[in-house]
Amino acid sequence: MTRYLLSVHSVAGGPPRPPMSEEEMRRSHQRLAEIEKEMESSGAWVFSGRLHEPDTATVVRESGGEVVTTDGPFAESKEHLGGFYIIEAADLDAALGWASKVTACINVPIEVRPFSAYADEPQV
């Protein structure tokens, strides 16, 4: 099994989408909950989370022997991480399968990336 990070990207100021009605929103949330339940019961789900807006972020970095703290996200960009899943899958096709289900539901791009692991490290 390989562990993958599915990062859910949000694009600020992207092409406007027709706003969802309350009913559509409710259905979408329900569908996502079903997918997440399926992930869990199949043993694929490891961890997941949704993040606050990037303006709630704080960056610390080492600079000249000092740790400097700055307000705001690390990269000023239109795209930012909105949430993520960490899953276990047999291969990339299986991981892409989960990502496809999620993106079909929430309609934002998802990046699928493998965790690196050493051969002598047990990949749970």
Place this chain on the structure above:
Amino acid sequence: MVVVVDEAMVGRIFRAEAGRSVAALIRFFGDIDVAEDAVQEAFAIALRRWPGEGLPPNPGGWITTTARMRAIDRLRRRTRERVLLGEVAMLAPGTAGTGADDPARLVADQADDGPGEEDAVPDDRLRLIFTCCHPALSTEAQVALTLRLLGGLSTAQVAQSFLVAEPTMAQRLVRAKRKIKAARIPYRVPAGHELPARLPPVLAVVYLIYNAGLTEPPGAAEPRLCAEAIRLARVLAALMPDEPEVAGLLALLLLTESRRAARIAPDGSLVPLADQDRSRWDRDMIDEGQAIVRRCLRRDRPGPYQIQAAVNAVHADAGAFDRTDWSQIVALYDHLFAATPTPVVALNRAIAIGEVRGPAAALALVDELDLGHYYAFHAARADLLRRLGRDGEAAAAYRRAAAMAPTAAERDFLGAGGRSRRSPEPSGNGS
């Protein structure tokens, strides 16, 4: 009869067999680099031995067996404590039962390998091409990997064929292989329900290799990408006999290739379809291609490659350009445009319509297309304008086409104002 085994012959055999050996070894070791290195090593041994000792009874089986032995030796040498052999077993889940963790047994296994060893797993190459053409890889990476791993081309040869510097190509291959390993792109033939999504990139890569061969820079004498593409299409058609588009692709390549000798004049210039000496078309390739097209028609599950093959089959049927059944070609392009409504298909359809309803009707259709960046668009306009007697506009269109043409032969042809009454065959159909 004494067969003289020289380096060129060993090279030819190697290119024909390398893909099968690499594919078998990847399944066995679960690692592309291990497989490639071992097959290269086996080739080096063949180059040393075969010219003196003669060919083994089954050269392909010999390469696979020798490569496998070498890989095991090397893995053993590298890791006395068998750490890596343990890793090999883990990387290749499908081989757990073959005793990949027991080198002694592997060596014993290969000792009784008969000549038919590689026939026991006929679809390794199919697995490999689906891995090479996985949609998670860029088209460039797909093409490079396919030529390198299945075609047995060296990195230098792949680079030369695509006018890319060798280090750039090497880096592209390394990156693609690293991704396959890290992201665990599977090594398997997709299930039936996945094929509609997974087969098109495979066919597109083979078609792209063929078209790259049509515009291959002169001097890249060997190996020919066109021949390699046809070889790959044959392998696919044999391994997937129930996929009509695979058969369609093979037929399309054969029928296009049948005109090779007639397409280029002795001085290297291009001969358009209208002016080709049809007695120089390769009848065997035409017969084979047309037989496949007929089988496709009976099966009646049409697709873009089959339709393009059918267009070429109609050309092959005509003893002379003016006896071409253009109304049938127009009908085929109507189908093709319905299936793949691209501007390039619309351009080819318009050119065919011009042969039925005249150049004015065709020009009206051509002028609606947004293809100003495509040399064949200007070449088609130039030809139609000339036939309408609008010589000034025709000359300007020829100049534009010549400036954009991808090969020197096409540039010369268009620069000379077409010379013929028809435009040259555009390379590729853009679909």
